Amino acid sequence: MSRAGRHRGGAIRLDTWLLRHLQVALASLGHLTRAPFSTLMTAAVIGIALALPTGLSLLLGNLQQLSGHWDGAASISLFLTEKSTLEKADRLAGRLRARDDIARVRLIDRDQALDEFRTLSGFSGAIDALDNNPLPNLLVVEPTPLHSTPEAASALLDELQALDDVEFAQIDLQWVRRFHGITEIAQRTVLILGGLLGLAVLLVVGNTIRLEIENRRAEIEITKLIGGTNAFIRRPFLYSGLWYGLLGGLIAWLLVSLSLFLLESPVSQLAGLYESQFGLSGMGPGAFLLLLAGSALLGLLGSWIAVGRHLSAIEPT
């Protein structure tokens, strides 16, 4: 007959099942709103814990975007040999453009370079005194982002250096290496921090749910007594965890947005000093949804752990 019972349960139509879940979800939300202060406290702890790694990774993303503006950092300057004419330089540039590890090639011809130098340097008199143009033709090669890592850029540099027409190839790799090193450390720090604080969220939710289970002990006992399945008893607590997570995620989003708002004007001031158009970019809808999904999942997981540990300990006597 236990089978019959399960079949009866299995025969419940899907919309009824969904309706029941919706009811439980709303009921546990109602339960939380009846103690708004303590609910908000718990959600705030979760929010702060999540805001920290979220904000840091957002800043890191901005920093990387900023470094993207300095494409020059990884660009390679090819000084061509004196014998190499403008046509030859042009042909070489064409060949290089065809490669798929190179994004752009800019040809700076020697006459044009000299003119520029004359107007900008203030040595026009000295330059006019020269018999011939001492500057070589120059190709500025920008690798694709994929090939801008120190290793790839340095391999490309070696390859280009070996070309016939190239006298000398140069790249400021030291700087690129350092920048990559720093961002890697920062990235890993954010990851570690995120992991630790995610664990903290699990513990906070787990502990809150544990207390809630303790408070509703009588209800759980009686529900088991009248034939409530573990799934039935578990459900409201799991939804509580989910709501805590979602609420915490929303608070984290608010905190991060507020922080970005506060940082915005000093950052644009600083960028102005560097004559840059750079501005902080906030959280896109994708990242926002990811944050909410992540926090909800953490809440659910935390309550799942608490429920698994503590519900089975409560048996009617």
Place this chain on the structure above:
Amino acid sequence: MAIIQFDNVTKRYPGGHEGLSGVSFQIEAGEMIFLTGHSGAGKSTLLKLIGLLERSTRGQVRVAGRNLTQLKRRHIPYHRREVGMIFQDHRLLHDRTVFDNVAMPLVVAGLGHRETGKRVRAALDKVGLLNKERSYPITLSGGEQQRVGIARAVVSKPPIVLADEPTGNLDPELSLEIMRLFELFNGVGVTLLVATHDLELISRMNKRILTLRHGRLLQHPARGGHHHV
């Protein structure tokens, strides 16, 4: 057909105390039976074995064709839905109305909203508390609270109802009222097993009696009225 059957059942608690020792008996479907004995004689233990609040150490318990000794943990809830239980201390939830308390077994079983309302009101009507459905248990008298407990035990129409000292805290008049209520349910085919040490009450009911002493069943074919412990 026996709906409850004990075969040489022993329940030993951790520490060695035996709540029941080698108990065997049968209860037919549709019977109403009293279980009596001093406190500590094993009445509650016997009821708990039927509701699977505890498991026997030895021997076999069969309820409604099901061998409880082998029943898996995850099937226990479905078993309990067919055994209504009534307690001396009512075990009501005090933060819920009478209606919500009585509705619990139906909610647990996943019954629809409408059907639940209909059945809860029918059960409350039977125990005479239809006008109290919006009250909280704490505002009711002891007898009324016990009737709420009874309504909750029968609302899902289980074939078996167990009552553990249901009249323990009630005066004789109210106790008799409760017993009349049980007879009413018994009249529609519910098997009832009522544990009580109120011999005075039992003697007025003319039902079969099981007597426990120190965990053992005393043999007596007697019916209420001329039975003395």
